[in-house]
Amino acid sequence: MPFSKRDLLPKDSQGRYGSIMALTFEHWNPETAxxxxxxxxxxxxxxxxxxxxxxxxPGKLVASFAVTDEMITMxxxxxxxxxxxxxxxxxxxxxxPVMPEGSWAATTEFKINLLKPVSExxxxxxxxxxxxxRTTAVxxxxxxxxxxxxxxxxxxxxxxxxxS
Numbered sequence: 496m497p498f499s500k501r502d503l504l505p506k507d508s509q510g511r512y513g514s515i516m517a518l519t520f521e522h523w524n525p526e527t528a529x530x531x532x533x534x535x536x537x538x539x540x541x542x543x544x545x546x547x548x549x550x551x552x553p554g555k556l557v558a559s560f561a562v563t564d565e566m567i568t569m570x571x572x573x574x575x576x577x578x579x580x581x582x583x584x585x586x587x588x589x590x591x592p593v594m595p596e597g598s599w600a601a602t603t604e605f606k607i608n609l610l611k612p613v614s615e616x617x618x619x620x621x622x623x624x625x626x627x628x629r630t631t632a633v634x635x636x637x638x639x640x641x642x643x644x645x646x647x648x649x650x651x652x653x654x655x656x657x658x659s
């Protein structure tokens with residue numbers, strides 16, 4: 496019996512096709528992850544949105560924010576820019592615990608698909624580093640609002656080494 500290309504795709508623990516093989520990271524700093532989780536933003540986009548960093552694993556991040564009345568437009572939905580800013584934020588933050596100490600990440604590009612409108616509840620992002628070199632990383636982000644997938648994004652960050 497001939498095999499198909501599908502037979503070459505990796506399966507996850509539930510036997511589903513298309514899962515990403517886990518990356519291993521040269522650096523993992525759990526102290527950085529814990530420090531970031533405890534940070535409560537008071538300004539900037541993370542402060543406006545009220546982003547909370549809930550869980551870090553090497554190359555993975557779960558973050559969320561509550562949809563507030565201030566985010567709702569005159570047509571009754573949250574502006575897509577809120578989801579875009581959320582994705583841009585977690586795109587960089589997921590990298591800090593897996594970069595060398597003192598490095599910083601800068602988004603160079605990202606693409607987002609806004610899949611469904613959001614008007615209430617909590618938005619939760621699951622970010623995963625899918626490729627990383629010494630100088631760049633590619634991150635995939637899925638955003639849920641309750642049990643609905645409302646956005647899918649992918650972006651690239653430039654990794655800047657610490658100044659010596």
